[in-house]
Structure formats: C-alpha cells, structure tokens
Amino acid sequence: MTKNMCLVCGMSFHFPDGLKIHLQFHLEYRNIECEICGKSFARLGDLKRHGDIHTGIKKYKCELCGKAFTQHSSLKEHGNTHTGVKNYECEICGKAFSQLGNLKKHGITHTGVTNYECHICGKAFTRRYDLKKHENTHTRVKNYECQICGKAFSQLRGLKRHGNTHTGVKNYECQICGKAISQLHHLKTHGYTHTGVKQYACQICGKTFSQLSNLRRHGNTHTGVKNYACQICGKAFSMLHHLKTHENTHA
CATH class of the missing domain: 3.30.160.60 (Classic Zinc Finger)
Structure with a gap:
C-alpha cells in the first residue's frame, strides 16, 4: 500500500503534496450537512449515499456470502475478506488489513x-x-x-x-525436551515440570503441584469423589494412577 493514502476516503496519491492538497478538500469544503447526524460532505451525491446508513437500506449484496451493505465502497472492501487482499497497512507496526475501518480501529492501539x-x-x-x-x-x-x-x-x-x-496440530515445542504441544498455555504449564516450580497449592493440605490439572485431581482425595472405576471388579478410585496400580493386581 502506498504511504500517500487518504485515511478519510481511501484515495491514493503518487506524491505527498497531492495528498496534502486532497486533505484540504476534506477540511475546507464540507458544506452540505446531514440533517440527522450533522456530518458534512463536499458533494450532494456523497450525502445521499451517506443517508442510506440512517435508513438501513442495504442495496449492495456480496455474491459470495450474501452479506449486504448500505454503500458500494463498503461492499468493495468486504470483498477483500474473501480474496485475502490486504491493501491497508499500519505505518507503525506494518500489520495489514483488508478494510480501511479495521486499520483505523487498529490505529487506536498505538495511541x-x-x-x-x-x-x-x-x-x-x-x-x-x-x-x-x-x-x-x-x-x-x-x-x-x-x-x-x-x-x-x-x-x-x-x-x-x-x-x-x-x-x-502441535505448533508449540518445548525447548528443553522437544515435546510438541497443541496449545501455548499447555506449553507454559509443561515448562514447570522442568523448572520444578510448583505454583498450585492445595488449600486443604498445602501440597503443591506444577500443573493445575494435577491439583484438581488431587482435590478428589479430600472430597471423596471417585471418578475412576475398575472395569473388572468395579472398585473406584479418586485418582487415575491409583486405578492403574490397582489394575495390575488383576493382571
């Protein structure tokens, strides 16, 4: 995307001076005012198109997904979401967007x-x-x-x-042991097994764990909940590894 693009209407210019002159057009010649919201326009045609926003009339429909818009320019920009074209690039971080409105909203994150x-x-x-x-x-x-x-x-x-x-899909790999994990927060939790950090403490007995899931399973030993039942004799256990140890007695 050219750097000399007007963020008001999306028009692009080859030279910065052209953009400056164009911006004056937006600033100085807005003399036709919308009676509903007060927004001003330089041309009557622009005011009429703007009026559809207030009436709710959506004349322009996307042939791919059926979504309708009040303005043709909005339909054109929406088309980029299907093609993957991203013409609007943030000059601060380089992130690109398919719609000018999304670029404007993104710009606030830098302020x-x-x-x-x-x-x-x-x-x-x-x-x-x-x-x-x-x-x-x-x-x-x-x-x-x-x-x-x-x-x-x-x-x-x-x-x-x-x-x-x-x-x-497992996009996250542990840099210590090479284990691949599907979610980032699971990778972070897995990292505690290497550092020895045990940040999850049982509020009843004080025993600590490196993973929240282990703390939750441990909690069953206090509540008496036994979710793991032996398929051979029916005996139930509060923790999975206790069930596995028990099953060896049947082997």
Whole structure:
C-alpha cells in the first residue's frame, strides 16, 4: 500500500503534496450537512449515499456470502475478506488489513488511549470490541462453540486454540525436551515440570503441584469423589494412577 493514502476516503496519491492538497478538500469544503447526524460532505451525491446508513437500506449484496451493505465502497472492501487482499497497512507496526475501518480501529492501539473500561474489574481497553470480549469472561457467556465436540468458549481465540486438539496440530515445542504441544498455555504449564516450580497449592493440605490439572485431581482425595472405576471388579478410585496400580493386581 502506498504511504500517500487518504485515511478519510481511501484515495491514493503518487506524491505527498497531492495528498496534502486532497486533505484540504476534506477540511475546507464540507458544506452540505446531514440533517440527522450533522456530518458534512463536499458533494450532494456523497450525502445521499451517506443517508442510506440512517435508513438501513442495504442495496449492495456480496455474491459470495450474501452479506449486504448500505454503500458500494463498503461492499468493495468486504470483498477483500474473501480474496485475502490486504491493501491497508499500519505505518507503525506494518500489520495489514483488508478494510480501511479495521486499520483505523487498529490505529487506536498505538495511541495508548483506553476509553473502554470494564465496570466489573476496571480493566481498560482501546477498542469497544475488546471490552465486549473481555466482559464475557466475567459473565461466562460462551458464544463460540466447537462444531466437533460441542465445547463452548467465551472468546473466539479460545475456540481456535481448542481446534488444535482435534486436528492434532502441535505448533508449540518445548525447548528443553522437544515435546510438541497443541496449545501455548499447555506449553507454559509443561515448562514447570522442568523448572520444578510448583505454583498450585492445595488449600486443604498445602501440597503443591506444577500443573493445575494435577491439583484438581488431587482435590478428589479430600472430597471423596471417585471418578475412576475398575472395569473388572468395579472398585473406584479418586485418582487415575491409583486405578492403574490397582489394575495390575488383576493382571
């Protein structure tokens, strides 16, 4: 993407001076005002197209997915999501986007401005979208469901990570022992087995563990829950390795 692109309308110029002159056009000649929202336009045609946003009329439909838009320019940009073309590049970090609106929203992340604050924990975000995703972690609303096993997640990235457990893809490798793992947080947890760090402590007896899953299994020894039953004699155990030891008595 050329660096001399207008972030208002998307028009590109060969030289910086051309862009400067064009920007003055946006700043100085907006004399036709929308009666609904007050936004100003230089041309009547632009105002009429803008009016569709308020009426909700969506004349332009994507032939690939059926999604409809109020403006033709929005349909054109949407087409990039199907082709994979990303014409809009952030001049700060180089990240590219298929739509100008997404580039603008991304730009806020570099300003450090955090206008969206969680009313539950106070954590602040630069984008409303990120706040909404975060709020799901408090409400436990899980809108993202795995189409294979039905497990639901509060955030899309959680569902994507979970997908690796079905595909068998293991992108994360332990630098110490070479073990490959499908999820990043599992790799981090696995790392504790090498460092000896045991950050998970039982609140009842004080025994510590390097992995949360081991602490949870250990908890069954206090609650009396016995989820592991011998298929031969029916005797039940609170921990899996106790069942395996018992099964050797039948061998």
